[in-house]
Amino acid sequence: MSSTTASKAKSCYSCRRRKVKCDGGRPICGHCLKTPSGHDDCQYPDDGPSQADMLEAQVAVLEDRLAKLQGPGEPVTLHNPHHRSAQHATSPSSTREGRAATIISLGFFMDRQRFLARISNPMGHPDRPTASLLHAVHLWGARFSRGGVDGYEERHFLAAALHHLPKDLANKRALLDIIQAEVLISFYFLDIGKSVDGPYHSNSAVSLCLGARLNLVHSPDASAASVVDPGTDAERIRAFWTCLVLDNYWSIAHGSPSALESIKIDTPWPEEAFMQARHSRDTVI
Numbered sequence: 001m002s003s004t005t006a007s008k009a010k011s012c013y014s015c016r017r018r019k020v021k022c023d024g025g026r027p028i029c030g031h032c033l034k035t036p037s038g039h040d041d042c043q044y045p046d047d048g049p050s051q052a053d054m055l056e057a058q059v060a061v062l063e064d065r066l067a068k069l070q071g072p073g074e075p076v077t078l079h080n081p082h083h084r085s086a087q088h089a090t091s092p093s094s095t096r097e098g099r100a101a102t103i104i105s106l107g108f109f110m111d112r113q114r115f116l117a118r119i120s121n122p123m124g125h126p127d128r129p130t131a132s133l134l135h136a137v138h139l140w141g142a143r144f145s146r147g148g149v150d151g152y153e154e155r156h157f158l159a160a161a162l163h164h165l166p167k168d169l170a171n172k173r174a175l176l177d178i179i180q181a182e183v184l185i186s187f188y189f190l191d192i193g194k195s196v197d198g199p200y201h202s203n204s205a206v207s208l209c210l211g212a213r214l215n216l217v218h219s220p221d222a223s224a225a226s227v228v229d230p231g232t233d234a235e236r237i238r239a240f241w242t243c244l245v246l247d248n249y250w251s252i253a254h255g256s257p258s259a260l261e262s263i264k265i266d267t268p269w270p271e272e273a274f275m276q277a278r279h280s281r282d283t284v285i
Contacts, residue, residue, distance in 0.1 A: 012042045107187040107246065109238035110180055130168040130177040135161035136184040143188070161185060179208050179239050183246055190249060199250045205243045206259050214240040219266035240267045 012029050015022035023030045032042035121128040129137075139157035161181060168178055182205035189198030209215065217236050244260050251258040 010044070012044050014042050107183050107242060108180070109183070109242040110176065110235055111232060114232070114235075126173070130164065130171065130174045130181065132161050132164040132168045132181040133177040133184075135164060136181040136188075139188060140184060143191070158185070158188070175208065175212055176235055176239055179205050179243065182208070183242055186246055186250075190246075190253075195253065199254065202243075202246050202250050203259065206247050209240050209243045210263065212236075214243075215260075215263055215265050215267050217267040234270070237267055238270050241270055 010024035011022035012024075012032065014032050014035070015029065018031075020031055025033075026044075028042045115129065118127055118129050119134075135157045138152070139154055139161060142152065142154045142157055162185070165178070165181060168174055168181070171178075182201045186198050186201035186205065189195075189201065213219075214236055217233065217240065244258075247258050247260055250256075
């Protein structure tokens with residue numbers, strides 16, 4: 001072994017980093033004695049891992065956990081606890097396309113004809129859907145098509161929708177558009193199993209709903225806020241109940257209480273849902 005190798009072998013970690021000669025003194029070398037911060041950092045290789053090594057190992061563990069939480073995983077599977085055969089039944093909803101179709105049917109609350117008419121408006125028109133909503137809709141289109149839309153993949157539309165959301169929030173007349181975009185993005189994260197990003201956008205949609213008092217549509221309460229968005233009553237009613245359903249999805253998935261469980265609700269049940277419920281009741285009777 002050369003003198004250089006021997007000298008390096010007996011050097012402490014602190015002197016190695018500073019690239020200074022170490023006298024190998026124990027428990028603290030001469031150079032570290034002269035350095036105020038060196039007393040706690042004077043460690044030798046044969047003493048075991050240094051504090052820096054242990055911290056780096058902890059950081060690596062935390063980064064790995066974070067990547068698992070935010071990375072794509074198995075989609076959250078929800079079952080009806082009151083239907084015994086729900087877990088064993090095979091239906092189109094068990095496929096990727098069927099599951100996505102179910103989610104989008106639950107998550108898109110806007111009037112489809114009115115929405116399509118708004119899309120035909122030219123760029124810059126005050127009633128044209130916001131950029132974040134259009135990209136969120138294209139995001140689901142790319143998910144359905146698998147091959148993307150016009151050469152763009154899901155990740156491109158997701159990035160664009162997230163990019164435009166903060167800017168669109170400044171437009172108070174686009175309230176329902178923002179809520180719809182947040183809902184579609186959250187349902188998308190639910191479908192791909194992103195359990196951190198999904199609740200964030202769900203909570204944003206719920207906050208916007210409560211801020212606009214969509215839980216008090218047609219409420220006799222005189223203090224209920226007036227309509228800010230030019231959307232129809234039916235859209236505002238469906239917007240609230242869609243947010244409630246979405247919030248319950250994430251509440252069940254995480255085993256946490258619903259953000260809407262203790263609020264006052266005067267918003268009527270959507271007419272089509274009421275008709276379906278009445279039909280089911282009449283069938284049972």
